[in-house]
Amino acid sequence: MNRPHPETLDETMAKCERLRRPLSRELDQGKRFVVGGRHGDWVTAAERVKDIGGEVAAFHDSRKKTRGGKKNGIDVLRGKLPRRFAGLPYLFAGEPSKQWFSPAPSFVESCIWDVEPREAHQRGKAMPRLLQQHRERVERVFQHLADGPSRLQFASIVKARVEGDTSFHRISRYAEYDHPIVRPTQGDVAIDVGAFRGETTVRFARSVGARGRVYSLEPEPSNHARLCAATSDLFNVAPIAFGAWDDTRVLSFQGGRGGASRLSSEGEIRVPVTSIDRLVRRYRIPRVDLIKLDVEGAEKRVLEGARQxxxxxxxxxxxxxxxxxxxxxxxxxxxxxxxxxxxxYLGHHSYYHVETDIYAVPVEKWARGYLARSSRRWALRLLGRSPERGTSTS
Structure with missing residues (x-):
């Protein structure tokens, strides 16, 4: 068991409160803002800014397929902010929406937030009673996380779900399923469960190289067809038209929901499912180095079927x-x-209430992952790039 950390969950949640930038703390007399976020909340946010003597320099629409223009006499910018506005404080109005806004973590955390918590409570994203009822279990998970960023992100999620305010989220500096230590490496055999249309599979295939192998499970027919198309030139990928479960059977599947398609009793199609244990035996997989699970709520059943x-x-x-x-x-x-x-380790990869993942690595493989991360950081520095995201530091 991991040794308890000197900082408690409550203390780390208080740190999240200090790191957050709410509007009430940032509205200084005479300050100019760029206002983004929900269109319907722009005017309300602008009125709040005006009431305290501030000024809205522009509204910002981050969606690509929209036009500029003016709203209430204020310029509406779209796409990348012009340089003259880039240095201004960015006020995010309303509740974030995953579908149309996916900025870099550093940008999300630099935003000033004007969020209405009641909306999150009404939509069921907040869970204060559940977290309070299981407080000891939540604290136990916190104490088992192996590093500071994981504990901070976990505490920020708890804080966000208690308050119903996503602006508390602290976001991982690495892409989802690309943890610096818990990730596929050269020669690994990986199983991608819930491969969807192949984005993660393709990344895994490049990471494991010619000596590795990726088995990708996707049961929904149209998604599986796109997975096959995306990996058609990758000889180290085996797309499999099965879902994962704790045994082998045929189940109902609710498709047509993009990445949220799932096994469901209300599903309109029938798909075959199997356990990972049976899959490994059937395909005579000699070893398994990494398993990734994103199966829309069936994770516990899939883990039960992967115990061996x-x-x-x-x-x-x-x-x-x-x-x-x-x-x-x-x-x-x-x-x-x-x-x-x-x-x-824990990663949170969205300012929304989704894309939270637990990353686990056996201690005998931890050193290998740590050394791989260190080598990667040095290589990126030699190339003049950020170790976090591979972006230019100049």
Whole structure:
């Protein structure tokens, strides 16, 4: 078991409060702002700015397929902000929407937020009672996280779900399923469960190289067809038209929801599913180095069907923990109980309430991942790029 950290969950949540930039703290007399976010909240935010003597320099529409113009006599900018506006404080009005706004983490955290918490409570994103009822379990997960960024992000998620305010979120500096230590490396054999249309599979295939292999499971027919098309020139990928479960059967599947398509009793199509343990036997997979799970709420059932594989091969794990509210603490706690000798990390990859993942690595593979991360950072520095995102530092 990990040693308890000197900082408690409550203390780290208080840090999230200090790091957040609410409008009430930032509205200084005479300050100029760029206002973005929900169109319907622009005017209200502008009125609040005006009431305290501030000025709205422009509205910003980050969507690509929109036109500029004016709104209430104020310029509407679209796309990338012009240089003359880039240095101004950015006020995000309203509740963030995952579908149309995906900025870099550093930008999200630099925003000033004008969020209405009641809306989040009404839409069911907040869960203060559930977190209070299971406070000891939530604290236990926090104490098992292996580094400061993981604990800060976990605390920020708890704070956001207690308050119903997504502006508390602290966001990972690495892409989802690309944790600096818990990621596929050269020669690995990876299983991508919930491959969707292949974006993560393609990235994994490039990481494992010619000596590695990626088995990608996607049961929805149209998504599977696009997965096959995306990986048609990758000889180290095996697309499999199965879903994952804790045994082998045929289940109903609700398609037509993009990445949120899922196994459901209300599903209009029938798809075959199997367990990871049976898959490994059927395809005679000699070893498993990494398993990634993003299966829209079926993660616990899939893990149950992978127990033999996990026990035998001790793979690195990447597991989504946001599809059901209790997943935030129940799935990490399940892995903590199952996996002695593992280190656990947490990543949050959206300012929204989604894209939260637990990353687990056995201690005997941790050093290899740490050295790979260190080598990568040095290589990026030699190229003049940021170790966090591979972006230019100039």
């Amino acid at each position: 594989t996990i026990r035998r091969h001790r793979p690195k794990l990447q597991v989504s923990i946001y599809h059901h509210k209790p997943d935030l603490f129940e799935l990490p706690e399940l892995l903590i109980d199952w996996l002695p000798g593992y280190r656990f």
